[in-house]
Amino acid sequence: MxxxxxxxxxxxxxxxxxxxxxxxxxxxxxxxxxxxxxxxxxxxxxxxxxxxxxxxxxxxxxxxxxxxxxxxxxxxxxxxxxxxxxxxxxxxxxxxxxxxxxxxxxxxxxFHEDGFYKTLKRKALPIAANIPTGPALRSKIWIDLVMLVDLSFAVLAAATSSYLLGFVAGFIMTFLVMGAHNFLHLRDNFRMYYLDISFMSSRDWRVTHALSHHMYPNTLLDIELCINEKIFQWLPLKQKSWALRYGSWFYSPVLFAGLFFLSFLGRRDINQRKKALRADVVIPLLPLFLMYLLSGANFIDTFHMWLWIVCVSSFIFGFLAFNGAHHHPDIFHAGDTPREDRDFGLGQIDAVRDHVEWAHNLFIVLLTFGEHSLHHMFPTIDHTNLHHFYPVFLETCKEFGVKYKPLRLGELLKGSYQQLANVRPNPLPPEKTQR
Known part of the structure; x- marks a missing residue:
């Protein structure tokens, strides 16, 4: 520091x-x-x-x-x-x-004009000019289909009292929420509200995720990094207690399962319009009422199935979102020695890792926070269009001597738990560790 x-x-x-x-x-x-x-x-x-x-x-x-x-x-x-x-x-x-x-x-x-990010933006401009603004048609079709399939499984689960079908509905809901994240970064649109089905708030996420985490990943201005440091401590602090370092490995699954509900309970209105009935308060309840109206099951059984679906989705989402892109001992966190060049684009590269396995399938990219490095560079470009920018991105990395190194998901998951236990700030800046 x-x-x-x-x-x-x-x-x-x-x-x-x-x-x-x-x-x-x-x-x-x-x-x-x-x-x-x-x-x-x-x-x-x-x-x-x-x-x-x-x-x-x-x-x-x-x-x-x-x-x-x-x-x-x-x-x-x-x-x-x-x-x-x-x-x-x-x-x-x-x-x-x-x-x-x-x-x-x-x-x-x-943001120096001759720096990495501004250079990349200039090279990206001709590509962006040939890509339609807003969400791609395929993204809209895919996310709508996922929404329809998820609600169908939820209703079937309630109608048959099958917790296995409920698990499938929760599994699909996870990827519906992650896919809705693509639309949250774009101009106002109804598909961004698909995220609200999870009990998280698309309006709050525009602050905590788009304006905080995306702009300042793994720095102290990243609220997703520091949302509750007495429960999860990703920073490599020398005074981190043994219980916090290793206890989080064991209690994290419980917290992941309740993440969506905790998000709802901890919500504060960011515009102080306390009397307004917000969409992100009503939308989470819609699947419950659809399940009840269409399944023919009694309300109590439907309610229990709905809780199961949300908890399954919350657990999978928490596990992937917390562990799949930003936390590994080789990834920069506040407290590590920072890069000498504090360029915005280089800061994104240092704090983000892409998944090797999810690099080329556009459907999976849309539903799994894919193409994550480029998404941090250009958050308002539809996820399924980001692949067009890889040639100029890799060219700019080569020009500035930056090593772009995706990791396998398994390595990232393992590294996230190593980072929770980490008490040794990296003494070398990223430009030296990347060589």
Whole structure:
């Protein structure tokens, strides 16, 4: 970590604890509140070293109003750069410029014009221009079919009282939720609400996942890394207790099974519209009522089957989501020696690993957080279109001497438990360990 003498540099978030971490229960609302405190720009929006007032643009924003409503009073540099590939978007900023920012950014990343990420974006621009914006037709068809199949199995499970069919329904629900994640990153659309069937909230996920984890993976600004450090501690802390290091190996399955319900119980409204009946509160209950209305079973038996389905899905989702892409002793975590070049794109590569097994099947890519490195680079590109960018991505890696190293799922799963027990920060920066 950087010494405290570097407190006023733009790299502060690699070592300084963000305000939201002062609370043990960490929510989307708390993360936003903490970021507004740390960014300290009042009621404006910051992009690089300038402040803008997008108030009049909120309801004109092509991606939907949530993104600007959530981020008012924060630095959105990472989100702006990664969500807008086309350079023409830069012209819109001029209309809303207010004044220069008075202090350094509270962020670990840089965006130099000759750096890795900006170079990659320039090379990606011609490819993006030939890909339709928004979700691909195949993605929409596939996710709708998965939704239909999942509900069908759920109704059959309730009608036959078959917990085996319920397991199948829960298994399919897991991949429905992961596939819905693709649509969550795009402009407002009804398929992003498929994620809400799980009891997680697509609106909250736009903060905790899209704005926090995606922008700052495995740094202290990543709420998914630090959501409850008294239960899961991924950071390589020397003072980590034996119980926390190895106990989490044994109690994690129980927590995974209850993850969806815990997500619902710990929810806080991120827009303080407490009287509004939110879609992410109603949607999780729809499968239960469909199962009851269509199966002919009594409500109590249907309710028990529904709980079983959600718990099965929650367990599989938790197991894969926590262990399958970001946690391994060879993957950068806050506390390890960071790369000298703090380029945003290099930061994504250091904190992400792709799965070797899931690299080429577009259907599996859509349903399993596939093409994960490129997804972190360009989150608003449909998952099934990301493969078009591999040639320029690999070319840019070669140009900058960066080693892109996917891992097998089994190695990532093993490495995630090694990381939970890890108390030795990596003394070598990623550019040295990759050689």
């Amino acid at each position: 950087a010494p405290r003498g570097n407190e006023n540099t733009s790299l502060a978030a690699l070592w300084k604890s963000p305000t939201y971490r002062e609370s043990n229960v960490r929510t989307a609302a708390l993360w936003l509140k903490g970021k507004r405190t740390d960014d300290n720009i009042g009621s404006l929006w910051r992009v690089h070293d300038s402040l803008y007032d997008f108030t009049s643009f909120i309801h004109k924003h092509p991606g939907g109003s949530d993104w600007l409503n959530f981020t008012k009073g924060t630095d959105i540099t990472e989100a702006f750069e990664s969500h807008h590939i086309k350079e023409s978007v830069q012209n819109y900023l001029k209309q809303y410029y207010v004044k220069p920012a008075s202090g350094p950014r509270f962020s670990p990343y840089t």
